[in-house]
Amino acid sequence: xxxxxxxxxxxxxxxPGSFYHANAELQEAVDGIxxxxxxxxxxxxxxxxxxxxxYQDPYMLFADYGSYIECQDQIDRIFSDRDGWSRMSILNTxxxxxxxxxxxxxxxxxxxxxxxxxxxxxxxxxPETVSV
Numbered sequence: 121x122x123x124x125x126x127x128x129x130x131x132x133x134x135x136p137g138s139f140y141h142a143n144a145e146l147q148e149a150v151d152g153i154x155x156x157x158x159x160x161x162x163x164x165x166x167x168x169x170x171x172x173x174x175y176q177d178p179y180m181l182f183a184d185y186g187s188y189i190e191c192q193d194q195i196d197r198i199f200s201d202r203d204g205w206s207r208m209s210i211l212n213t214x215x216x217x218x219x220x221x222x223x224x225x226x227x228x229x230x231x232x233x234x235x236x237x238x239x240x241x242x243x244x245x246x247p248e249t250v251s252v
Contacts, residue, residue: 123231136177
């Protein structure tokens with residue numbers, strides 16, 4: 121989702137359970153985790169994770185699940201064309217000069233997470249206090 125779409129969905133009252141119940145594949149994945157299938161039968165090990173996703177999902181992962189799967193399917197198709205994939209990879213690398221992870225993270229913080237920066241005092245890192 122875009123930041124405006126995420127904000128709109130949150131303002132309408134985001135209910136992760138509705139996305140869970142509407143998507144059988146998502147249900148199967150979450151239920152598999154909750155069942156203990158991936159934790160030697162311990163159905164409580166990942167309960168904090170599954171409960172957080174089902175009842176809170178602050179990053180709206182369930183809302184994005186369908187589009188994530190569609191995108192992954194498209195990537196799978198493109199990847200099977202080795203020449204096309206190589207061309208796209210080279211062009212992507214050549215065009216990423218304008219990318220800034222600092223800018224992207226700042227936009228996520230501002231527009232999606234609404235998180236404020238925290239000032240952190242750096243420890244004294246003079247050469248005599250650093251051991252290698």
